[in-house]
Amino acid sequence: MDWNMITAMSTASMALIILVTAIFAVFQLREIQKSRKVTAFISVRQFLQEEGTRRARGILIAVSGKNFKDWSKEEIEAAEKACESYNFVGVMVSKKLIEKDFIVNKWRDSIIKCWEAAKPMIDEYRRTRGKDYWDDFEKLYEMAKKVETAYNTV
Numbered sequence: 001m002d003w004n005m006i007t008a009m010s011t012a013s014m015a016l017i018i019l020v021t022a023i024f025a026v027f028q029l030r031e032i033q034k035s036r037k038v039t040a041f042i043s044v045r046q047f048l049q050e051e052g053t054r055r056a057r058g059i060l061i062a063v064s065g066k067n068f069k070d071w072s073k074e075e076i077e078a079a080e081k082a083c084e085s086y087n088f089v090g091v092m093v094s095k096k097l098i099e100k101d102f103i104v105n106k107w108r109d110s111i112i113k114c115w116e117a118a119k120p121m122i123d124e125y126r127r128t129r130g131k132d133y134w135d136d137f138e139k140l141y142e143m144a145k146k147v148e149t150a151y152n153t154v
Helices: 003-049 051-062 073-092 101-108 108-129 135-153
Strands: none
Touching: 003 051, 003 073, 003 101, 003 135, 051 073, 051 108, 073 101, 073 108, 101 108, 101 135, 108 135
């Protein structure tokens, strides 16, 4: 055997080892990404399903159609908590820290009802706090409406 043949075989072996390692690394990366998505979804689910947050959403939905000036302090506090929770999740979606489909598809009904019930309060707050107040919640609402429309036209 000559040294050129040994070198060629060594090079081919190394190339094969590098290829197998690269394939393994890609599979590992995909599994890590799946794990991260699951962890993020579980965390957001726990956050949104926490008893106080769920109660706040229920109170907000119950005031739907009521004049904002007639809301009680408890109703306003609950509405703020519900809006802030959805705005926080909206930030996570906009920064791509969590899949929008996880949120929009699973909480679509609640997002829509909460946004529409809170709209008088949000309009009032935007007059004094800026037009972008809770804008990530609004983006979630718009995504949820598109999904709802798609489901209703099928």
